[in-house]
Amino acid sequence: MARTLTALPPDEPRPRGGKRDRILDAAIVVFARKGFHGARVSDIATEAEIAYGLVYHYFKNKDEILTTIFEERWSGFLESVEAIGRGPGTVRNQLVSIATLILNAFRLRPEWVKVLVLEIQRTSRFAEPAQQKAVRRLFEVFESVLRGGQDRGELRTDMDARVGSALFLGAIELMITSLVIGVAEAPEDDAGQRAYYLEAAHQIVDIFLRGTAEEGRA
Amino acid sequence: MARTLTALPPDEPRPRGGKRDRILDAAIVVFARKGFHGARVSDIATEAEIAYGLVYHYFKNKDEILTTIFEERWSGFLESVEAIGRGPGTVRNQLVSIATLILNAFRLRPEWVKVLVLEIQRTSRFAEPAQQKAVRRLFEVFESVLRGGQDRGELRTDMDARVGSALFLGAIELMITSLVIGVAEAPEDDAGQRAYYLEAAHQIVDIFLRGTAEEGRA
Amino acid sequence: MARTLTALPPDEPRPRGGKRDRILDAAIVVFARKGFHGARVSDIATEAEIAYGLVYHYFKNKDEILTTIFEERWSGFLESVEAIGRGPGTVRNQLVSIATLILNAFRLRPEWVKVLVLEIQRTSRFAEPAQQKAVRRLFEVFESVLRGGQDRGELRTDMDARVGSALFLGAIELMITSLVIGVAEAPEDDAGQRAYYLEAAHQIVDIFLRGTAEEGRA
Amino acid sequence: MARTLTALPPDEPRPRGGKRDRILDAAIVVFARKGFHGARVSDIATEAEIAYGLVYHYFKNKDEILTTIFEERWSGFLESVEAIGRGPGTVRNQLVSIATLILNAFRLRPEWVKVLVLEIQRTSRFAEPAQQKAVRRLFEVFESVLRGGQDRGELRTDMDARVGSALFLGAIELMITSLVIGVAEAPEDDAGQRAYYLEAAHQIVDIFLRGTAEEGRA
DNA sequence: CATGAATGAGGCTTCATTCAT
DNA sequence: AATGAATGAAGCCTCATTCAT
Numbered sequence: 001m002a003r004t005l006t007a008l009p010p011d012e013p014r015p016r017g018g019k020r021d022r023i024l025d026a027a028i029v030v031f032a033r034k035g036f037h038g039a040r041v042s043d044i045a046t047e048a049e050i051a052y053g054l055v056y057h058y059f060k061n062k063d064e065i066l067t068t069i070f071e072e073r074w075s076g077f078l079e080s081v082e083a084i085g086r087g088p089g090t091v092r093n094q095l096v097s098i099a100t101l102i103l104n105a106f107r108l109r110p111e112w113v114k115v116l117v118l119e120i121q122r123t124s125r126f127a128e129p130a131q132q133k134a135v136r137r138l139f140e141v142f143e144s145v146l147r148g149g150q151d152r153g154e155l156r157t158d159m160d161a162r163v164g165s166a167l168f169l170g171a172i173e174l175m176i177t178s179l180v181i182g183v184a185e186a187p188e189d190d191a192g193q194r195a196y197y198l199e200a201a202h203q204i205v206d207i208f209l210r211g212t213a214e215e216g217r218a
Numbered sequence: 219m220a221r222t223l224t225a226l227p228p229d230e231p232r233p234r235g236g237k238r239d240r241i242l243d244a245a246i247v248v249f250a251r252k253g254f255h256g257a258r259v260s261d262i263a264t265e266a267e268i269a270y271g272l273v274y275h276y277f278k279n280k281d282e283i284l285t286t287i288f289e290e291r292w293s294g295f296l297e298s299v300e301a302i303g304r305g306p307g308t309v310r311n312q313l314v315s316i317a318t319l320i321l322n323a324f325r326l327r328p329e330w331v332k333v334l335v336l337e338i339q340r341t342s343r344f345a346e347p348a349q350q351k352a353v354r355r356l357f358e359v360f361e362s363v364l365r366g367g368q369d370r371g372e373l374r375t376d377m378d379a380r381v382g383s384a385l386f387l388g389a390i391e392l393m394i395t396s397l398v399i400g401v402a403e404a405p406e407d408d409a410g411q412r413a414y415y416l417e418a419a420h421q422i423v424d425i426f427l428r429g430t431a432e433e434g435r436a
Numbered sequence: 437m438a439r440t441l442t443a444l445p446p447d448e449p450r451p452r453g454g455k456r457d458r459i460l461d462a463a464i465v466v467f468a469r470k471g472f473h474g475a476r477v478s479d480i481a482t483e484a485e486i487a488y489g490l491v492y493h494y495f496k497n498k499d500e501i502l503t504t505i506f507e508e509r510w511s512g513f514l515e516s517v518e519a520i521g522r523g524p525g526t527v528r529n530q531l532v533s534i535a536t537l538i539l540n541a542f543r544l545r546p547e548w549v550k551v552l553v554l555e556i557q558r559t560s561r562f563a564e565p566a567q568q569k570a571v572r573r574l575f576e577v578f579e580s581v582l583r584g585g586q587d588r589g590e591l592r593t594d595m596d597a598r599v600g601s602a603l604f605l606g607a608i609e610l611m612i613t614s615l616v617i618g619v620a621e622a623p624e625d626d627a628g629q630r631a632y633y634l635e636a637a638h639q640i641v642d643i644f645l646r647g648t649a650e651e652g653r654a
Numbered sequence: 655m656a657r658t659l660t661a662l663p664p665d666e667p668r669p670r671g672g673k674r675d676r677i678l679d680a681a682i683v684v685f686a687r688k689g690f691h692g693a694r695v696s697d698i699a700t701e702a703e704i705a706y707g708l709v710y711h712y713f714k715n716k717d718e719i720l721t722t723i724f725e726e727r728w729s730g731f732l733e734s735v736e737a738i739g740r741g742p743g744t745v746r747n748q749l750v751s752i753a754t755l756i757l758n759a760f761r762l763r764p765e766w767v768k769v770l771v772l773e774i775q776r777t778s779r780f781a782e783p784a785q786q787k788a789v790r791r792l793f794e795v796f797e798s799v800l801r802g803g804q805d806r807g808e809l810r811t812d813m814d815a816r817v818g819s820a821l822f823l824g825a826i827e828l829m830i831t832s833l834v835i836g837v838a839e840a841p842e843d844d845a846g847q848r849a850y851y852l853e854a855a856h857q858i859v860d861i862f863l864r865g866t867a868e869e870g871r872a
Numbered sequence: 873c874a875t876g877a878a879t880g881a882g883g884c885t886t887c888a889t890t891c892a893t
Numbered sequence: 894a895a896t897g898a899a900t901g902a903a904g905c906c907t908c909a910t911t912c913a914t
Contacts, residue, residue: 455873486874487875488876489874489875489877493873
């Protein structure tokens, strides 16, 4: 059971599967279910099967739980994206990898993505410099992937990398949001889901690269 | 009847008529500033310059205020999008119109869009059938615009209209989100903003139609 | 439609079936249904089919409504009891008349009795001298009936008239309470009810006069 | 377990144990003083000398406090009456015991009886099946006492046990009500009170058994 | 007289946080 | 480390009463 969004090497310095991690995992589940504001500290404690006073041994307050989730989980995710960016392959392959990474994360750990995507930005915490910077970092990483493609002549140089980022990441985010809020539906079975998300990743990349216009028209 | 995102009132500093609308407008401002959960009913009353209890004369509870905002404002927005879809013009022009509509709405009434985009989905209200349906409707309208383009030979027929919708709307949503949460920045002055958003709309449409790949490469 | 508990002569100086009486009648119904504290002024207005602001034209406040009901209805009731006391007949007949009077009032105007019996005493208003005195008056009237019986040699002189009053009136009150709160049940049809209450009145009087002990035992 | 009307604690100024009982005892006092609706939760907390919020640690809401009082106190009272009914002795002795039990309970813990007799039935709670059943149970127990007397030839068999119950219990209830609402007055000193209530119990039983009629008259 | 919009104090309830054990 | 009782500030909501028309 990897603790990050991706299968990172298990180099966590964290103590032996202690209560602290139980709390974080429980918090993710509860936040995903009821939202940050709707979640009571006692809910988290109940989900983690610990006394709720103990939460305050490990975290200063409820906010810090969310912040910690963000910091410890998001960084792992960022590193994975960066690794893909640094790695070899065409832009198409890199983009498919990133899209698959995110969508698969959602498939396997929907609560985590729900919290990262839907909850964290809601809180004013998102306005805090540290987290703003973390989000900005994702954009930068992604933009550098696009610029790499431009440098290698794979992408049009008249495309604004910033707009391109919004387009691509926004597409993925909205797709997940649709699934989260029930506007869209994914297959029930595991194999079907895997295929569904892989296909979605390819579609997004395809449209992103080739556009939607009929050749020679637009 | 309902003030919509597009048919903006001609700049009255205080809406003429009923307190009810005063409350709704005030709620939008306060929700945008503090979020739904962070907003106190007393804040809304203060902002609307009415007595506390009057809020409950018009609305059953705080939730109903948000729901009403959604219902009365969203429907106006939907109609505008539908009008564009039904209207003449190439897909490119329609898409630019829609993108401009949304981005301009944000430019002129950022609070409204903030609440519609960021607040309403947070609450569990979003899971209610009525609202799910309303959101789904936007997707349907947008998909029909894309299919119209496919029928007229302007868009590739091997493009999945649903994925295309997610891509386009997601791009706009993320762009707005970026601005809302401060990851990106728009110009300060009005003329600059107008140009900035128009340019953004064109960029999004351009990428959406032509893709990002260098011709003959991808 | 008699306005008092008994069929008093229609000598009310009150204006022609005006709104004021509509409010009082409505209040009785609503108080009986929801209790004084549970009843909202708007409920009374709705029941009376008038605007609720009008209530404050006729009554200073909610309390005054209850007080008025008490004063205008209770006094009529008291006079009826006094009339029976002053009238001719044996004690047995007088007691049967009183019991029948009360039980019949409940049969025909259950809401009125509910309010008089269950609601008025609950409110702290009952502690007010004016009303305490009014209730004490009933006891006095009843005690004088008993003393009249003792004087005429119909009742034992070693019986404490005060305890006797408590016994008799308490019996009736508890019987009504039982019916009100649903512990006991009366027949549905009108004829059945009339017979049921008449029989109850006779039973109460009979036990009250002859006791429950087997002759020559106790 | 539950403190009952009869098994009174040996005069501890403050119940030893849990805050939960402190709250219940305080609630009884406050309800007796101000009525259920007039009592604020903060009054209860103040009377119990605990923090406001703790009330909600032990009870879901204000209603549940009243319900709990009823359930935990009434059952103890019922058991005492049942014990008297099952025990030996003539009907007269049993009736005197029951009357003394109730009147003494009122003498020693007037608040408890006030709440049980005056408050609980006011709330709609009294209409709840569970509590209706509990009250009905008292009637059944009492009726079985009367029937026992009839079986042993101590009471007239032509007496309706149900009417007899209403008469006897109603007498006691009204007597207490009179004292509660100040229509009647008991002596101030303890010894005087004890004698007063004992005499009242005997009077009630005497009238109940022998009736009020002059021998050979009625 | 009549209406019902407007007011705002008051009370219940929630729940993050602290503290004694 | 662990527990959960205890605290109390904060906020939603109700509803008696007033007011403008």
